[in-house]
Amino acid sequence: MLAELVRGDSRIHRLDPRVKIVIVSLFSVLVAILNRFVVLTSALALGLFIVLLAGIPMRVLVRRLVPVNIFILVLWFFLPFSYEGEPLFSVGPLVGTHEGVLYAARISIKSNAIMVVLIALVASTSVFTLGHAMGALRVPAKLVYLLFFTLRYTHVIHREYLHLMNAMKVRGFRPGTNMHTYKTFAYLVGMLLVRSLNRAERLRNAMLCRGFTGNIQSLSTFSIKRADVVSLIVMLTLIAALGLLEWTRMV
């Protein structure tokens, strides 16, 4: 799972997680509103450079980019034809427009640029550290707990799912395309929901018994080092440069 991704000890791994979160957030927001191709490709190049710096194996990178790009591929089937503008090509009765193709290309570059920096972030920081860093950055405690509980209990709920699945299999259940299968799967999902709800209730009780009052308590302390300050300044400058490039049209 996510927590197991964190291997290696690169420059990026050693950065203060708070610095990483700030940089990645700013970068993602900026890239999302960029329009010019020269700026977008620079942003993508910057993202790829960061991933390389984090020493993430190509195999891992590609595997994580595939799902996003499958989604983007779907967009390529629709956008060129549904966007009004100058005709560029035609497939049967459908006419692809110049603007539509540009739009799809922009989305592709944007998504990939944002995804690569996110991968660099998640792959170089344990998710638990990430949660604590979010807490330290004053992200609402509820969100941080949500992240923790999701991570902690995905495993438990998955195990419950496997138990139920096995219980079904040992009694000869074989999924098919029929009402019985749909009904059984509905029971399975329903049962998982009920069990999760009950578990949440027990969990809350366990937390209350240990004096929980709703405040996030953390054992992690972060300290800003020289390298963090330098990286933050360099990255903020680069992000600002991308912004300038977009809006002042210097190039």
Add this chain to the structure above:
Amino acid sequence: MDENGLIIRLQDISFAYSGGTEVFDKLCLSFHNGDRMGLIGPNGSGKTTLFHVIMGLLKPSAGRIEIFGKPVKGEKDFREVRQRIGLLFQDADDQLFSPTVLEDVAFGPLNLGKSQGEAKAIARKTLEALGFAGYEDRVTYKLSGGEKRLVSLATVLAMEPEVLLLDEPTTGLDEATGKRFVEILKGLGLSYILVSHNIDLLMETTNRIASLVNGRLSLDEESVPHTHIHTHKYGRSSHDHGRI
């Protein structure tokens, strides 16, 4: 605590789950300092419910609860109770919710207002006392069942409770881990109420046994000598059963 060392006193507690099934009918319980009380009862008789009532997780429909000599009613009263009485849940997965062992054990002390340094020190000390030194950075959901149970115990002990409520603590443990649990429990010198179906375990770890039947507690103090006749393979060799 009053002069008799009375810790928990339940008077005429009635409780029913929404849905109508009545669990307690004017249940009474007195628990004193130094008591090591066993609790038996059929499935669904309300053993876990009793613990939850004592901890203020469930509200009885009638009756009076006094803990440490003071009547407890609202959430605020129970907050203090929860610092001094530790509940070990039946399912360790409910108890361990932090990513790492150290964080989970430190969770209670942090909530009690200890500083990070103090909480860490308490957590380390507790883990070490239970023979879990070196487990600090282990991921909780990857522990084995036995490890989870003992680490759960550590999370409760880290709050330095005076009384433990143990809900079937050895169920699902292998014999060696079960023995280890019992040894640890005996070594703590705390008062506790222990729920179990294993009469041998109760005889070994408690000084009185109450049974929960028909919504009330009854103390069965008198020892009744009896034997069980049973058959199985390898019966000719000397052996014993289920005692941990």
